[in-house]
Structures are given as structure tokens and as C-alpha cells.
Amino acid sequence: MNGGTVEPMGAREEAKVGFVLGSGFHPSQLIDVARTVEACGFSSIWSTEDYFATGGVAGAATILAATRRVTVGTGLLSVFARHPALTAMEAATLASAHPGRFRLGVGSGGLGWLDQQGIPHARPLSAVRAAVAAIRSLLDGDEVTGEHGGFVFDGVALEFPPERPPPIWIGATGPKMTALTGEIADGLLLSVFTSPEFVRVEREILAASPPPSAGAGTPISTFAFFVLDNDAASARAKIRPVLASYLADGEGSAMTDAIGITVELRALADEGGAARLAADMPDAWIDRLAVCGDLGTCVERIHALHEAGSQEVALAPLFIDSLRGDIAQLGAALAAG
Numbered sequence: 001m002n003g004g005t006v007e008p009m010g011a012r013e014e015a016k017v018g019f020v021l022g023s024g025f026h027p028s029q030l031i032d033v034a035r036t037v038e039a040c041g042f043s044s045i046w047s048t049e050d051y052f053a054t055g056g057v058a059g060a061a062t063i064l065a066a067t068r069r070v071t072v073g074t075g076l077l078s079v080f081a082r083h084p085a086l087t088a089m090e091a092a093t094l095a096s097a098h099p100g101r102f103r104l105g106v107g108s109g110g111l112g113w114l115d116q117q118g119i120p121h122a123r124p125l126s127a128v129r130a131a132v133a134a135i136r137s138l139l140d141g142d143e144v145t146g147e148h149g150g151f152v153f154d155g156v157a158l159e160f161p162p163e164r165p166p167p168i169w170i171g172a173t174g175p176k177m178t179a180l181t182g183e184i185a186d187g188l189l190l191s192v193f194t195s196p197e198f199v200r201v202e203r204e205i206l207a208a209s210p211p212p213s214a215g216a217g218t219p220i221s222t223f224a225f226f227v228l229d230n231d232a233a234s235a236r237a238k239i240r241p242v243l244a245s246y247l248a249d250g251e252g253s254a255m256t257d258a259i260g261i262t263v264e265l266r267a268l269a270d271e272g273g274a275a276r277l278a279a280d281m282p283d284a285w286i287d288r289l290a291v292c293g294d295l296g297t298c299v300e301r302i303h304a305l306h307e308a309g310s311q312e313v314a315l316a317p318l319f320i321d322s323l324r325g326d327i328a329q330l331g332a333a334l335a336a337g
Helices: 027-039 056-066 084-097 111-116 124-139 175-184 196-207 232-247 253-257 262-280 283-289 295-308 323-336
Strands: 016-021 044-047 071-074 102-107 144-148 151-156 168-171 187-190 220-228 291-293 312-317
Touching: 016 027, 016 323, 027 056, 027 323, 044 056, 044 220, 044 312, 056 071, 056 084, 084 102, 084 124, 084 151, 102 124, 102 187, 124 144, 124 151, 124 168, 124 175, 168 175, 175 187, 175 196, 187 196, 196 220, 196 253, 196 295, 220 232, 220 295, 220 323, 232 262, 232 283, 232 291, 253 262, 283 291, 291 295, 295 312, 295 323, 312 323
Parallel strands: 016 044, 016 312, 044 071, 071 102, 102 168, 168 187, 187 220, 220 291, 220 312
Antiparallel strands: 144 151
16 A cells, blocks of 8 residues: 555454444534443544535544544545645644544535535546645655645645554545546445445445556445344435435445445436435335444444445434444444354
8 A cells, every 4th residue: 555554454363343423413412422432342433525415624633632542534634625734734634643544535525515515526536536645745854845636836835644554435426536546545435325236335445446556455434324223114205305315416426336226226316305215215225324223234234335345334324313322232243243
């Protein structure tokens, strides 16, 4: 890998399970939930930045300060929304304050949200490549000058580069961005509606990535919507509208292609948008794209994502009311094997 402290696939003793916190949570809830995640034995927390909810950097800082052991990452920061120098500065601050515990997750971000703010987002592959290169150079203590992928630098250097630069992860859904991740990044983030089939597709793309990075060893962290409910129908009902809202925009077509549902999905969405999808999507789609149901079912789906090639599954809970109990139940079940 190009920097960071990421272990190759074969060096990991066990598959990891973490949580995704941020969007859908009031900032005041982050500390209590993060401490519960850590106390129940989970390995990591990703702090999301879905506009316009909880800030990813501020969320990560809050979680890091509230915990002592878990690894915390931004999942993810758009390279278009912040200049790479500012992203590097934020990452350096967190990496220095919490050595060895911070991961920087970046990507192109949600293009619709960028449009809402009038932020241009042309040539995302070139922009991500240039941003990651600049961020890595700055974190290594180098000075950056010139125009790189649309970003302008004039003698920029960090005042306080970290002694241990954090690993840089890239979020990707399309094959070109995944290949780029295998080439230049320390890890791959997969979105919240990832099936085991899609993990296998991504693993194959990473394995074919060119030097200088050994893409086959690039770790994958798979985000997954999480609803724990002893009633399977109730669990699916809770997740339907949220999953439908993500699927309706069509940005994850490679992910739905992997399980052969894109044509039918687009027909439903074209007829009635997210509402039609929520009402009529088959249960089987939900079962492939989310970790939901009773405790045994959730554990099985986590294991399926691990077996497909994810080194880490990061669960994105949708509801706060019973979350502390759900985290404790799942932690005990996973610890019991």
C-alpha cells in the first residue's frame, strides 16, 4: 500500500465488525452510542458526512475524544467540498491527537448534494487521484505547489504533519474508481446497499489493479444498513423507505447489476420513484442489500459479507431508540461465535 498502516488481507486474524454513525443521529447522541459500540467489543466507527446532518470531521473528533480503543474514520469526505489542503490539515490534527486510531475516508461524494451547493464536480476520477496524492504528500510533510486535477496549491505545507500519517481509504461504487482505489489507496469503502455478490466483483477489480499498489491486498470495509428485529417483516418494513430512497437515484447501478435487479428496479423507479420502490420491491432485494432481521439472520448476513471478501462490515443503524440494546445483543452474539 501507498502509506498508512494497513495490514494485508492475510495478516488479519479475524474479520472485523464496526458501526457507521452520523447521519440520522443528533450530534448529542454520538458520544453515548460510540461508547456503547466500544464497550461491546466492536473494532471501529466511521463518521459519515451526509449533507446536511452531522459533520464528518467534527463527528470523528467527537467520537475519538469519547473513546479509547476503536479505530475511527471519516466515511466519507468529498474531495470537491473541501480543498485537499484543508482535508490534510484536519486529518493531521486527528492523527496527531489520536495516534494510530484515525482513518481518512474520501471520495467524490454525493453529486446531488454537491449540486445543491453549486459545487462543481467534473472528472471525479482525476479529482480523487489528484486529491489523494496531494493529501498524502502534505501528511508526509512535503510542500505542494502547482495545479493538480483542478486544485491549485502555492507553496502549501502543513505546520504540524503527523508522525504517523493515517491510512487513506476511498469510497467507490463504479469499477474505474475501485481500480483507482487499488492503485493509490490503503482501503476501499463500499456503500450501504452492498451485497456479497458486489463485494466479490470489487475484490476481483482490486486484484487486477496496476502497480504501485498491490490491489489484491487492499482491505474492504462494507457499510450495511442495520435493523435488528425479531419480526422479519417488521425489519423489512422499517428499512424499505430508506433503501428505496438510495436506490431510486440510480447512482448505485453497478451494485444492483451484481444481483441482477437493475432493469426491474429502474422500471419501478421510473413509474413512481422512491415511493413505488418502497412499496413494491421484493423482500429478496432487501435481504441481499441489508443486514436486517432477527439476531441469527443479522449475524449470518455479516458473515456472508466477510466471506465474500470484506475485511470489515460497518453497520449503519437506522433507529436510535433501541440501539444500545441492539449493539449489546449483537456484540455478545458475535463474541460467542
